[in-house]
Amino acid sequence: MVQDTHITIRPLTPADHAALLSMLLPVFRAGETYTVAPDISADAALAFWTAPEKTVFVAESGGAIMGTYYIRPNQAGGGAHICNCGYITAEAATGRGVARKMLAHSLETARAQGYRGMQYNFVVSENTRAVETWQKAGFEIVGRLPQAFNHPTKGLVDAFVMFKSLVD
Amino acid sequence: MVQDTHITIRPLTPADHAALLSMLLPVFRAGETYTVAPDISADAALAFWTAPEKTVFVAESGGAIMGTYYIRPNQAGGGAHICNCGYITAEAATGRGVARKMLAHSLETARAQGYRGMQYNFVVSENTRAVETWQKAGFEIVGRLPQAFNHPTKGLVDAFVMFKSLVD
Numbered sequence: 001m002v003q004d005t006h007i008t009i010r011p012l013t014p015a016d017h018a019a020l021l022s023m024l025l026p027v028f029r030a031g032e033t034y035t036v037a038p039d040i041s042a043d044a045a046l047a048f049w050t051a052p053e054k055t056v057f058v059a060e061s062g063g064a065i066m067g068t069y070y071i072r073p074n075q076a077g078g079g080a081h082i083c084n085c086g087y088i089t090a091e092a093a094t095g096r097g098v099a100r101k102m103l104a105h106s107l108e109t110a111r112a113q114g115y116r117g118m119q120y121n122f123v124v125s126e127n128t129r130a131v132e133t134w135q136k137a138g139f140e141i142v143g144r145l146p147q148a149f150n151h152p153t154k155g156l157v158d159a160f161v162m163f164k165s166l167v168d
Numbered sequence: 169m170v171q172d173t174h175i176t177i178r179p180l181t182p183a184d185h186a187a188l189l190s191m192l193l194p195v196f197r198a199g200e201t202y203t204v205a206p207d208i209s210a211d212a213a214l215a216f217w218t219a220p221e222k223t224v225f226v227a228e229s230g231g232a233i234m235g236t237y238y239i240r241p242n243q244a245g246g247g248a249h250i251c252n253c254g255y256i257t258a259e260a261a262t263g264r265g266v267a268r269k270m271l272a273h274s275l276e277t278a279r280a281q282g283y284r285g286m287q288y289n290f291v292v293s294e295n296t297r298a299v300e301t302w303q304k305a306g307f308e309i310v311g312r313l314p315q316a317f318n319h320p321t322k323g324l325v326d327a328f329v330m331f332k333s334l335v336d
Contacts, residue, residue: 032246035247035248075290076203076205077205078317079290116315117314143312145331147285148243149246150247156284163313165314
């Protein structure tokens with residue numbers, strides 16, 4: 001795997017919206033990893049990813065957008081000290097370390113914003129590459145949701161809740 | 169515990185909004201069970217409980233509203249076959265079987281709507297009465313979120329993910 005050392009991560013701007021949608025829509029249409037309706041409209045997909053409670057970043061290399069992630073409080077009120085993130089890497093950019101770079105950036109951002117933990121609420125168990133990446137980064141599977149995901153080709157499969165503490 | 173056999177459960181109507189708020193706000197203000205900002209406005213509380221994806225019911229006895237619950241798909245897309253519910257019993261109506269009646273009604277509704285399971289995403293571990301009620305009804309703790317809730321008097325406590333299958 002070739003690392004791309006020239007990836008920079010910066011906040012999303014409105015000028016990125018077309019490039020953002022070109023990453024989001026194939027993933028949502030495939031319906032294999034996100035619990036988003038596969039026939040979601042472009043407007044709704046954009047509204048979902050850039051909802052007011054989310055801070056959105058993009059990974060850029062040589063002027064091209066290669067990935068995006070958001071960070072948000074996972075709950076309001078008494079649960080607002082735990083954050084949640086979602087990540088998508090552009091199909092053409094896989095294998096270049098974009099996902100790991102976004103993960104590292106999101107953990108730094110979470111700590112800087114004072115979060116005490118990061119939680120992924122719904123990780124499709126078949127998404128083994130993501131599960132392994134997150135486990136290597138210190139996330140643990142703290143919950144298993146039986147047959148909670150209807151995979152387009154594999155049928156009903158489990159989903160995981162994953163969690164990483166950000167305090168010592 | 170005296171059972172009230174005259175409780176009826178019916179869909180929420182706009183005429184119930186004032187009574188609904190009189191149940192929601194004390195619970196949200198207390199900040200002990202729901203991950204809602206304790207200083208949420210009445211309008212925002214109403215919008216939260218009656219969001220478009222939710223179907224809302226009220227428990228009524230002798231013309232008085234004694235409880236409310238909502239049911240919604242817990243996720244969109246591939247997760248839409250699992251539902252989620254939230255319940256609130258009026259303070260003055262506790263100990264009359266309202267909560268259990270709403271629980272039974274919600275499970276019937278879920279089955280009638282074709283859901284394959286019911287999930288509670290964030291059950292504060294200190295809410296022992298609710299945890300026990302749900303365990304008796306067949307829910308299992310399928311996840312534990314470490315110190316994910318900041319309780320107003322007990323500090324950081326765990327939260328549970330609870331799940332019940334609705335298929336044989």
